[in-house]
Amino acid sequence: MKILKSVSIILSLALCSCAQNQENLTGLNVSSLAAPPTITNVKIQNYKPQTGNVFQNIFVSNFSVKASHGQLQWSTARDGLPDTIKTSSVYTYGFSINSPESVVTGFADLVLYNAGINLTQQNLMYCAANQMGSTSNDIISYNDSRSPGSPLSTLGLRDCEKSYIGLNPNTFDFNKNGIPDYLEIRCGLNPLNSNEAFVSTAGDGVANIDKCKMNIPIDESASTSANQQFAYHYVHATQPDGSMTFNVTNIPILNDGQDNFLVFYITETNLTTNATSLYTAYAILKSGYSGRTLQFDYWAKTPATFTNQQILVP
Amino acid sequence: MKKPNSQIHTDTENSISIRRLNRRLNLRANRHVVCMILLGLFLVVGFGNACDHSSPLVPLDTVNLASTVTYDVQVNFCAPPPQPQKMYLKTVIVLDHSGSNAQNYKMASDGSGAPDISSGNLIISPLYATDPKGLTRYGTPTNSGTLLNYLNNLSPNDPADPTRFFALVDFNSSANTYPAGSTGFTSNIADFYNHVYTDAGAAQGGAPNDSGGTSYLAALTAAYNIVANDVKNAKACAALAPTAAPTPSCPKPGVIAASSYVVVFMSDGSPIINIAGVGTNSSGNIVITGPIVLTKESTTDILGQVGSIVNLQADDKYVASVNFFTIYYYSPGNVDTSGQTILAQMAKAGSGLAYNALSGSNIDYNQFQPPQKVLQYSLSDIFVTNANAVWWTDGKFHQDSDGDGLPDDIETAWGSDPQNPSTDGNGVSDLVKYQLNKGAACVKKNVKGICQDPVTNYTTGLCSGVKYTNVGGKIKFASSDPSGLNDCEKILLNDQAGIGAPDSNQDSIPDWLEFINNVPFQSGTTPAVTTVNQDGYTTYQKIKTSLPVSTPLNILLNLVPAVYNLAPATSPGTQSCYNLNVSNFPALSSSNKVRVDVIMKSNLVKDSYLYKVGFKAFGTGNSSVIFNDWNDPLEITNKTWSSWP
Numbered sequence: 001m002k003i004l005k006s007v008s009i010i011l012s013l014a015l016c017s018c019a020q021n022q023e024n025l026t027g028l029n030v031s032s033l034a035a036p037p038t039i040t041n042v043k044i045q046n047y048k049p050q051t052g053n054v055f056q057n058i059f060v061s062n063f064s065v066k067a068s069h070g071q072l073q074w075s076t077a078r079d080g081l082p083d084t085i086k087t088s089s090v091y092t093y094g095f096s097i098n099s100p101e102s103v104v105t106g107f108a109d110l111v112l113y114n115a116g117i118n119l120t121q122q123n124l125m126y127c128a129a130n131q132m133g134s135t136s137n138d139i140i141s142y143n144d145s146r147s148p149g150s151p152l153s154t155l156g157l158r159d160c161e162k163s164y165i166g167l168n169p170n171t172f173d174f175n176k177n178g179i180p181d182y183l184e185i186r187c188g189l190n191p192l193n194s195n196e197a198f199v200s201t202a203g204d205g206v207a208n209i210d211k212c213k214m215n216i217p218i219d220e221s222a223s224t225s226a227n228q229q230f231a232y233h234y235v236h237a238t239q240p241d242g243s244m245t246f247n248v249t250n251i252p253i254l255n256d257g258q259d260n261f262l263v264f265y266i267t268e269t270n271l272t273t274n275a276t277s278l279y280t281a282y283a284i285l286k287s288g289y290s291g292r293t294l295q296f297d298y299w300a301k302t303p304a305t306f307t308n309q310q311i312l313v314p
Numbered sequence: 315m316k317k318p319n320s321q322i323h324t325d326t327e328n329s330i331s332i333r334r335l336n337r338r339l340n341l342r343a344n345r346h347v348v349c350m351i352l353l354g355l356f357l358v359v360g361f362g363n364a365c366d367h368s369s370p371l372v373p374l375d376t377v378n379l380a381s382t383v384t385y386d387v388q389v390n391f392c393a394p395p396p397q398p399q400k401m402y403l404k405t406v407i408v409l410d411h412s413g414s415n416a417q418n419y420k421m422a423s424d425g426s427g428a429p430d431i432s433s434g435n436l437i438i439s440p441l442y443a444t445d446p447k448g449l450t451r452y453g454t455p456t457n458s459g460t461l462l463n464y465l466n467n468l469s470p471n472d473p474a475d476p477t478r479f480f481a482l483v484d485f486n487s488s489a490n491t492y493p494a495g496s497t498g499f500t501s502n503i504a505d506f507y508n509h510v511y512t513d514a515g516a517a518q519g520g521a522p523n524d525s526g527g528t529s530y531l532a533a534l535t536a537a538y539n540i541v542a543n544d545v546k547n548a549k550a551c552a553a554l555a556p557t558a559a560p561t562p563s564c565p566k567p568g569v570i571a572a573s574s575y576v577v578v579f580m581s582d583g584s585p586i587i588n589i590a591g592v593g594t595n596s597s598g599n600i601v602i603t604g605p606i607v608l609t610k611e612s613t614t615d616i617l618g619q620v621g622s623i624v625n626l627q628a629d630d631k632y633v634a635s636v637n638f639f640t641i642y643y644y645s646p647g648n649v650d651t652s653g654q655t656i657l658a659q660m661a662k663a664g665s666g667l668a669y670n671a672l673s674g675s676n677i678d679y680n681q682f683q684p685p686q687k688v689l690q691y692s693l694s695d696i697f698v699t700n701a702n703a704v705w706w707t708d709g710k711f712h713q714d715s716d717g718d719g720l721p722d723d724i725e726t727a728w729g730s731d732p733q734n735p736s737t738d739g740n741g742v743s744d745l746v747k748y749q750l751n752k753g754a755a756c757v758k759k760n761v762k763g764i765c766q767d768p769v770t771n772y773t774t775g776l777c778s779g780v781k782y783t784n785v786g787g788k789i790k791f792a793s794s795d796p797s798g799l800n801d802c803e804k805i806l807l808n809d810q811a812g813i814g815a816p817d818s819n820q821d822s823i824p825d826w827l828e829f830i831n832n833v834p835f836q837s838g839t840t841p842a843v844t845t846v847n848q849d850g851y852t853t854y855q856k857i858k859t860s861l862p863v864s865t866p867l868n869i870l871l872n873l874v875p876a877v878y879n880l881a882p883a884t885s886p887g888t889q890s891c892y893n894l895n896v897s898n899f900p901a902l903s904s905s906n907k908v909r910v911d912v913i914m915k916s917n918l919v920k921d922s923y924l925y926k927v928g929f930k931a932f933g934t935g936n937s938s939v940i941f942n943d944w945n946d947p948l949e950i951t952n953k954t955w956s957s958w959p
Contacts, residue, residue, distance in 0.1 A: 069882045116396065116688030116916075188692060190915065195843050199822045201695055203858055203878025203894075219693045219892065221880045 036229050037072055037252040040285065041293040042262065044246040046239075048298070053268035053277060057178055059213055060232060060248045061186070063155060063261040063282075067216050067252065070226035074254050077102070078155060078261040080110045080186040094119045098147055100155055106132050108154075110185065111161050131160035131169075137307045138172035138180055140263060140282050155263070156182045166192055172278045173267075179209055180265055180278060187212035188219070215251075243298075257289025264311075266300070283311035384874075385899045386938040387698055390883065392891040393691035393914050394924065394955055401634055402573040404479040404499050404544065405682065406537050407461065407510075409451050410581040411486045415524035418442035418582075418648070419600075425651030427584035428608055429592075436592065436600055442648045444582035448522040450643045450671055451580055452514035462514065464679035465507040476501035476565055479573075481540045482510060485533035486526035487587060496539035498547055501562060530585040530656075531611050534619040541575050541626055541636070548573065548632045572634035576682045577623065579660065580641040583653035585611040613656055620663045631814070638664020639682050643671040689922060691890065694915035695822045697858055698876065698896045701909035701929055704830055705862035709870060713902045719745035719830035729759065740770050741782055741789035745830065746803045777802035796927055796956055797911070798826030811837035816925040816956070817913070823857055824911045824925070831856075831863040860900050874898050899939075907931045908939050914955070924955040 042060055049055050063078035073082035079100035086095040086102075086109065095109045096102035102109055103119075106127025112118075117125060139156025159169035167174040167181055174181055175194035184191040189208060197209040201218045208218040214231040216222060222231065235247040253260045266279045279300040299309040419429040420437035429436050445451055453460015471478055479499035482492040492509050493500050500506050515521045547563050548571070556568030586608050593603040620638055627633040640657040644650065654670065661668035671677055701717045712721030718735035720743075725732040730744045737744055769775055773782055773789060780801045781792040791802040797816035804813050807829070812818025818825050819834070821841030828835035833842050833853055842853035849866040856863045859875030867873055876898050883891040899908070907929045916922035930941050 114690075116690055118688050193820075195821055195841050196694070199695060199843050199854060200858075201693055202880040203696065203896075204880065205855065205859075217882075219880065219890070220882055221878070223879065224881050 038254075038256065038290040039250050040253050040257060040260075040289045040291070041247070041249040041251065042264075043293050043295040044248075044264070044298055045243070045295065046297045047244040047246060047266070048242070049268045050277065050300070052272060053270050055244065056267040056269045056276065057213075058234065058236075058246055058248075058267075059179070059183055059265040060234075060246075060251065061183070061215055061263050061265075062251050062253060063263050064259065065252055065254050067227070067230040069217075069220075070224065072230065072252050072254060077109070077153070079108060081113055085113070092118045092120075094122070099151070100153055106158055106160055107164075108157075108161065111157070111165070114185065115164075125164075127158060127160035131163065132158055135159055135169045136172045136278075138182060138278055138280065140280060140308055142282065142284075142308075142310065146259065157185070173276060176276075177209070178267065179212060180267070183212060183265065188217070249293075253285065253289060256287045257285040257292075258287035260285040260289070262294070262311075264299075278307070280307045281309040281311050283313050286313055289313075383901050383903075384897070385901055385932065387896040387899045387908055387941065388938065389696070389698060389894040389896070389910055389941040390892070391696075391894070391910075391912060391941075392883075392889045393693065395889045396688050396690040402477055402479060402571060404481070404541075404573050404575050406481045406483060406499075406540055406575070406577045408483040408485065408533050408537055408577060408579040409513075410528060410533075411484050411522060411524045411526070412528040412582070413486070413525045414443070414528075414582055415445045415448075415451075416443055416521060417446075418444060418645070421648055421650055425649070426608070427586060427610075427650040427652050428606060429589075431602060431606060434602075436602060438600060442645050444643055444645050446521055446524075448514045450677075451522070452510065455511070459678045461677075461679060462507070462511060465503065465510060468503050468507075470503055471501045473501075473562075474560070474565065476562075478503065479544075480506045482506070482513070483533050483536045483540070484513065485529060485536070486524070487529050487532070488526075489529070489532040489536040491536050491540060496536050496543060498540060498544040498563060501565075527587040528581065528583065528585050529587050529611065530581070530616050531619060533579070534616065534623065537577055537579075538619065538623050538626075541577075541623060544573070544575075545626060545629055545632050552632075570631055572632055574634045575626070575636045577636070577638045577664065577666075578641065578679070578682050579638065579657070580643065581653065581657060582643050583650035584608075584656065585616060585653075587611060613659065616656060617659060617663045620660050624664050636664070637666040637682075639666040639669070640664075641669045641671055641677060646672060689916045691914040691916050691924060693880075693890065693892060694913040694923065695911075696878075696880075696894060696913070697824065697827055697909075697911040698878070698894070698899065699827060699857075699860060699909050699911075700899070700901055700906050702906040703900065703902045705865070707832070707864050709862060709865035711862075711900065711902065715905075716744075717907070718743045719826075720748050724748075736788075738770060739788040740772060741777075741791040741800065742772060742803055742806065746799075746806060749832075750806060772802050772806075777805055780805070795825075796925065797824045798927070799829060807836065809836040816911075816927075817923075821854065822913065823854060824913070824927070826927075827857050827911065833857070833863055876900065901932065904932050908941060910941055922957065924957050926955050 047055070063080070064075055066073045066075055066080070066082050068082070073084055075082045076097040077086070077100045081095070083097045086093075086097045093109070093113060094103050095113075100108050100110070104112065104122050104125045104127070107125050112122065112125070134156060139154055139158065141152055141154045141156075143150040144153040157165070157167070162169045162174075162181070172180045174191050177194045177197045179187070179189065179197055181191040184197070187208070189196050189212065197212070198207050200207055202221045204221040204223060206222045211218045211222065213234065214222070216227045216231050220227055222228070230252050232251055233249045235249070237245045237247070239245060251262070262283045262285065264281045264283075268277045268279070269275070270277070281299045283294060283296075285294070294311070294313060296311050299311065300306045417438060417440075420439070420442055422428045422430045422432075440446065449457075449460075451461065453462050455462045455466040457463055465480075468478065479501050480503070481499045483489050484491075492506070492513075513522065515523075551564035551567055552570045554564065554567035558564075558567035560567060588609040590607040590609070591602060591604040592600060592606065595601045624636045624638060627636045638661060640661040642654045642657045658668040669677065702714050704712055704714045704719055704721055706712050706721050706724065712723060714721050715732050716735045720728075720730065722732035725744060728748060730737040730748075735743045772791075777791060782802075783790045791800040793800040794814040795816040799807070799809075801813050804810060809818050809825070812825065812835070815837070816824050818837040819839045819841055821843050823833075823835070823842050825835040828842060831853075833845075834840060842857065845853040847853065847856070847863070847866065849868055851861065851867065853863055855861070855875075859878070861867060861873065861875050862870070876896050879895040879897070881893050883893045909927065909929050911927045912925070914924040928941065930939060932939050
């Protein structure tokens with residue numbers, strides 16, 4: 001009822017303004033959201049922070065699907081740039097949809113896109129061999145079996161990318177605002193600026209960091225009908241044995257779940273040193289995951305399994 | 315007492331119910347009546363709540379709601395389209411002309427660059443000369459990848475809008491430059507090529523003029539002067555009127571354009587300025603005449619000088635970047651390790667890379683070119699506020715007819731003119747004067763009995779450095795940013811460092827909005843986004859949603875924040891466009907104006923915020939205002955985006 005009313009106000013305003021000025025902007029067609037999105041859920045059980053640490057935050061994201069302009073957009077490379085942007089003829093970047101680093105080895109398409117390094121300038125980008133890794137261990141890398149030869153696919157910021165942006169290769173959260181640098185860039189936040197996560201760009205009172213967590217755009221109101229349907233829901237529960245369970249529900253998926261790439265980031269703070277740590281894992285869904293819940297035990301049991309752990313999907 | 319609301323969302327319900335009630339009663343035309351009715355309801359509810367608690371009752375202020383009308387404001391706007399960053403690329407090429415290029419000795423195995431005297435003699439051979447024909451430093455016009463070839467293949471600049479500039483430093487014990495006198499760069503690429511061609515040795519059959527020592531400091535000082543003088547020229551050029559005649563050193567008068575500077579420093583070894591103990595004998599051969607003592611320039615001094623070149627980028631309006639690359643070249647088997655190390659340290663200190671090149675090998679000059687960025691903008695923040703109504707420290711929403719931030723009734727009581735933002739016309743607005751006087755009684759009155767600033771003329775005082783115009787005795791100081799405070803006002807309010815930035819303390823709130831709400835805005839002050847008030851709202855939330863910053867919300871009657879609803883719009887091309895609807899926008903009369911502050915940002919690229927502010931008056935008898943992306947010239951305050959820092 002409330003939504004309908006505000007829509008009608010916008011429509012009426014748009015109509016009367018069009019009569020005065022042909023250059024008026026028109027709102028997106030809300031009726032394109034005919035059916036609610038298919039969703040999946042995640043349940044992470046038996047989470048306990050490492051000794052001496054306390055839980056800080058959890059971020060779950062389906063890297064294959066990006067919500068924007070009231071729509072869900074597929075990202076084959078899972079790199080934060082939907083296929084529609086990568087193949088759009090108005091951009092001159094020469095990207096391919098199949099790889100997160102489709103034009104310059106060591107520099108993600110997402111970084112080139114955000115920095116505006118187009119086709120004529122890409123030959124000037126160079127990532128030295130000793131800068132290709134991630135000193136702070138915050139990248140997700142996996143063999144992408146969808147491509148011939150299963151090439152290694154890297155999702156995150158390599159040391160050279162961090163240096164190029166002005167970040168510190170030794171940390172995963174340069175501005176110490178609680179969001180890993182790579183997620184900030186994916187969410188359209190500036191990892192150099194620590195205030196930006198806590199303001200509400202859209203002015204709806206929902207801080208940008210929360211929108212980033214919910215995987216909805218920071219420059220759209222959370223209250224649009226599309227964003228209400230797309231926003232992830234997080235519920236944390238403490239069990240009798242002291243462990244925590246994270247229920248993350250309403251994760252939009254496309255293609256019935258096939259090849260949807262879920263990524264999990266958990267951050268902790270050390271009680272004595274105040275240092276933060278990051279624990280990462282990923283899961284590649286199969287088809288038939290609509291409405292189901294992917295349930296698994298917390299992965300970070302020993303240092304060997306702290307980061308880049310693949311969660312096997314039954 | 316009513317509990318404070320920590321979520322703006324909760325209040326939305328209230329605002330909508332008020333509007334719904336308005337409609338149902340069909341009394342929109344007379345909001346006064348509606349509000350008085352509502353007021354009665356709220357008084358009952360308010361007291362009912364208050365009775366549940368034992369805390370002392372705070373008298374409720376009834377003025378705010380009774381006199382407030384709310385509007386719907388729609389703002390349709392777009393980010394500027396993606397565009398290549400306008401940039402000048404200026405390259406300083408520094409070439410070593412010390413004697414070791416033409417004739418060199420075998421070096422000791424300790425890597426110090428000292429001669430090997432283990433045989434009792436200097437071992438001199440043409441094999442050790444590092445670049446006798448200049449093929450490493452200059453190459454040939456046809457040999458791909460060399461300096462001459464690179465310059466030969468460059469497209470000429472457009473004389474009206476040149477983008478590529480060059481300067482050359484030749485050094486041995488001293489340095490000389492082209493253009494001469496370290497005055498700056500040339501944009502005439504053909505002329506520069508001809509100079510370098512001659513410099514390389516006539517007709518390529520000969521050799522460059524190489525002799526003497528290796529003074530890095532002389533070379534670095536020359537390079538520093540070239541860049542520093544160029545920045546000075548750029549500033550002088552930007553200060554000219556746009557109508558001034560263009561010259562080669564100032565192709566675009568009146569325009570601030572940033573340059574990217576690249577220094578390419580080539581040397582064959584350590585900064586040795588003297589070798590004692592070596593002389594020439596009667597037959598003209600170089601021999602040892604005594605103990606060998608090398609005089610080298612200090613590495614600390616050298617790195618310090620590189621640092622001062624790089625530090626020129628602190629002037630970030632004019633300097634986009636400074637990168638210092640080094641190339642160490644040598645003959646096979648005769649490596650000066652200490653020289654190589656210093657060159658590597660210089661590149662590191664200069665945000666560049668160090669390369670090694672064998673004598674005679676080629677260097678790709680295309681790599682010393684920073685990639686040009688295409689800037690794409692998206693929304694960083696937007697504020698929709700009332701330019702003619704302000705919250706004052708008394709917890710009331712006051713009319714401010716002249717929009718100077720000082721309410722009409724306060725102006726009248728204080729003795730200034732509520733219809734004139736700068737009553738005595740000295741270029742400083744009444745609220746700035748009021749704050750400087752801390753609201754004290756009037757010090758000096760004019761003949762009309764109107765309060766005057768104790769200082770009536772700032773143009774010769776504190777603001778003597780600020781440009782101004784004087785039209786009929788009304789001073790108008792220049793504003794380097796369009797937020798609302800001119801440069802003189804920023805100086806008076808201790809924000810000299812923030813001149814040019816519409817958001818001096820980088821907390822997402824434009825300076826003007828913080829200033830009129832009595833919130834610190836100056837460069838270096840606490841960001842308002844982290845300031846949480848006792849009622850649970852951050853100062854940022856309050857300013858953005860038109861709530862009083864200095865009054866806790868729980869002592870005001872169910873005050874409702876403005877509600878923003880932002881949605882993406884269909885975009886022409888690659889721009890980001892938006893529809894913003896702000897409901898519950900508070901106003902005091904239909905003669906109020908809407909003020910819209912928009913901040914755009916470009917991801918990942920530093921120094922790339924854009925800002926624009928616009929105003930629009932409410933239509934009479936209309937409950938909504940439509941603001942159309944500055945299409946209508948009447949709505950425009952600043953037609954162009956201004957960038958900062």
